[in-house]
Amino acid sequence: MLKLIGVEAFYGKIKALHGVSLEVPHGKLVCILGANGAGKTTILKTVSGILEPETGTIHFDQQRIDGMDPEDIVGLGVGHVPENRHIFPELTVYENLIMGGFLINDKAILEERLESAYHRFPVLQDRSRQLAGTLSGGEQQMLAISRALMLQPKLLLLDEPSLGLSPLLVQEIFDTIEELHRSGVTILLVEQNINQALRIADYGYVLTSGKIFLSGTYEELRREEKVREMYLGEGKYVRRARLWGM
Amino acid sequence: MTETFGGLTQEVVSGIALGCIYALIALGFTLIYKATEVVNFAQGELMMVGAYVNFFFVSALLEVPLLNGVWAFIIALVGAVAFAVLFGAFLDLIINRPLKDEPVFSVIMATISLAIILRAVMAVIAGPMTRIPPSPFGSSVITFGGVAISTLDMFIILSAVVLVMVFYFFFNRTKWGIAMKATSEDPMAAHLVGIPVKKVYRNVWIFSMVVATIGGVLLAPRTLLDTHMGFLGLKAFPAAVLGGFGSIPGAIVGGVIMGVIETVSMGTLSFHFPWVKEINDIIVWIVLIAVLMIRPAGILGHEEVDRV
Ligand SMILES: Nc1ncnc2c1ncn2[C@@H]1O[C@H](COP(=O)(O)OP(=O)(O)O)[C@@H](O)[C@H]1O
Ligand SMILES: [Mg+2]
Numbered sequence: 001m002l003k004l005i006g007v008e009a010f011y012g013k014i015k016a017l018h019g020v021s022l023e024v025p026h027g028k029l030v031c032i033l034g035a036n037g038a039g040k041t042t043i044l045k046t047v048s049g050i051l052e053p054e055t056g057t058i059h060f061d062q063q064r065i066d067g068m069d070p071e072d073i074v075g076l077g078v079g080h081v082p083e084n085r086h087i088f089p090e091l092t093v094y095e096n097l098i099m100g101g102f103l104i105n106d107k108a109i110l111e112e113r114l115e116s117a118y119h120r121f122p123v124l125q126d127r128s129r130q131l132a133g134t135l136s137g138g139e140q141q142m143l144a145i146s147r148a149l150m151l152q153p154k155l156l157l158l159d160e161p162s163l164g165l166s167p168l169l170v171q172e173i174f175d176t177i178e179e180l181h182r183s184g185v186t187i188l189l190v191e192q193n194i195n196q197a198l199r200i201a202d203y204g205y206v207l208t209s210g211k212i213f214l215s216g217t218y219e220e221l222r223r224e225e226k227v228r229e230m231y232l233g234e235g236k237y238v239r240r241a242r243l244w245g246m
Numbered sequence: 247m248t249e250t251f252g253g254l255t256q257e258v259v260s261g262i263a264l265g266c267i268y269a270l271i272a273l274g275f276t277l278i279y280k281a282t283e284v285v286n287f288a289q290g291e292l293m294m295v296g297a298y299v300n301f302f303f304v305s306a307l308l309e310v311p312l313l314n315g316v317w318a319f320i321i322a323l324v325g326a327v328a329f330a331v332l333f334g335a336f337l338d339l340i341i342n343r344p345l346k347d348e349p350v351f352s353v354i355m356a357t358i359s360l361a362i363i364l365r366a367v368m369a370v371i372a373g374p375m376t377r378i379p380p381s382p383f384g385s386s387v388i389t390f391g392g393v394a395i396s397t398l399d400m401f402i403i404l405s406a407v408v409l410v411m412v413f414y415f416f417f418n419r420t421k422w423g424i425a426m427k428a429t430s431e432d433p434m435a436a437h438l439v440g441i442p443v444k445k446v447y448r449n450v451w452i453f454s455m456v457v458a459t460i461g462g463v464l465l466a467p468r469t470l471l472d473t474h475m476g477f478l479g480l481k482a483f484p485a486a487v488l489g490g491f492g493s494i495p496g497a498i499v500g501g502v503i504m505g506v507i508e509t510v511s512m513g514t515l516s517f518h519f520p521w522v523k524e525i526n527d528i529i530v531w532i533v534l535i536a537v538l539m540i541r542p543a544g545i546l547g548h549e550e551v552d553r554v
Binding site: 086089 | 421427434435438
């Protein structure tokens with residue numbers, strides 16, 4: 001469904017992605033893992049068209065999408081829940097959802113999607129007239145996810161949805177992700193919360209400094225000593241020199 | 247005593263009318279700034295261009311036999327607004343698109359250049375002399391309990407109120423209006439939900455040009471039409487800052503306050519305190535500094551420091 005081949009991307013002169021290739025098959029939940037600054041967010045930005053790759057190709061549903069305008073990519077069925085939520089703080093919860101459905105022209109469909117958003121997270125209905133900036137972190141994340149779901153995307157990009165949330169809320173968010181996955185939405189998930197993420201993911205990619213370093217299923221990645229050291233907290237203490245990248 | 251009171255009331259109404267025009271210019275200016283972060287120093291010149299285009303239409307239409315005068319004004323206004331739509335889209339193309347993410351300094355230079363070019367071009371087209379635009383109301387007045395108020399001023403205030411109500415509806419009840427607010431809050435998120443951000447920016451410039459044109463059309467009969475009338479647009483800055491930079495209600499409040507202060511200081515205050523005459527030109531700036539000392543974010547502004 002989604003396929004990146006040799007994607008390189010820059011911020012000005014800084015190269016953030018050094019030839020990333022990855023694939024998200026239809027109906028699967030694929031996870032990207034990696035330390036801060038590895039380039040996870042950048043991958044998602046190139047997919048949704050916020051950042052144009054310098055080289056390489058991105059295909060979605062057999063169609064080449066790199067170089068397209070973000071609104072056209074969204075229109076094809078790619079939903080993106082960005083890192084740090086990026087809700088519209090000075091719009092009401094209701095207006096945020098309406099903006100999520102900007103591309104819907106049929107009023108009845110819009111109403112229906114609004115209903116299902118309120119059904120999924122009733123707290124959003126309770127707060128529908130409130131400015132989104134006044135919501136708690138967890139509620140904002142629910143709003144960000146619901147906003148992206150207004151268009152019923154075929155592929156959902158989720159960038160660290162559990163960041164900064166209490167364990168209880170993390171659980172709720174992951175339950176929602178699993179439920180979406182079960183209902184047939186293809187998902188590309190970026191997470192630091194690796195135990196949770198790999199438990200629900202079908203496949204994982206490990207990214208270091210803009211390159212894919214490892215990939216495999218949960219079981220395969222678990223067996224990799226490096227992954228255990230780096231992420232699963234099971235490793236031996238790293239030699240100081242390695243800590244400083246020497 | 248009643249004499250002074252009547253005079254003062256007239257001045258206040260006249261000041262509100264003038265302030266409404268400042269408010270319209272400040273509104274267009276704030277809109278562009280909020281949405282695209284472009285500080286448009288040519289906002290006053292956009293008003294000047296709109297006023298001239300309307301004047302050309304009116305002059306041509308009044309020549310047409312059988313055309314009733316009022317209709318000439320209405321058709322001319324429609325023509326001027328249509329021109330504003332096209333011209334706003336054109337400005338988006340030549341100013342906003344190429345310069346949007348460039349350093350602030352380049353953008354400021356570009357809009358200052360635009361202002362100078364528009365003045366020069368209009369001077370070539372319209373000639374150097376000052377024109378006296380015909381007003382549909384002549385110099386008629388309406389009398390309320392002994393206080394005579396110019397019909398034109400009443401019309402200006404009424405138009406501004408209607409216009410602000412239309413804006414309010416647009417920004418709070420329509421999809422494209424909310425999308426404009428969303429885009430100015432967070433362009434990246436706007437992209438991600440599928441809002442066609444480039445079209446929104448174009449609409450912002452169109453909107454701003456239309457507001458400026460209406461401001462110019464309303465202002466021209468009060469002052470005179472000349473290519474330097476855009477300097478009045480410089481007063482959009484203190485108006486915008488006074489109300490709270492980047493705040494749309496603030497631009498309106500700031501504009502009206504400025505108009506009233508200016509008119510009253512030139513009239514009653516100067517009459518009673520002759521020294522006020524000496525500082526007439528700077529009185530709004532003094533008030534501006536005083537307000538900013540008490541409320542640095544402006545009257546209706548948020549305490550948001552990072553942007554300004
Ligand atoms: N807007 C930006 N401008 C310049 N450099 C950036 C920008 N965003 C990210 N980077 C750099 O690109 C690299 C990858 O960043 P990012 O994709 O955000 O990593 P991650 O999401 O894995 O933490 C980092 O080195 C970061 O410093
Ligand atoms: Mg990131």
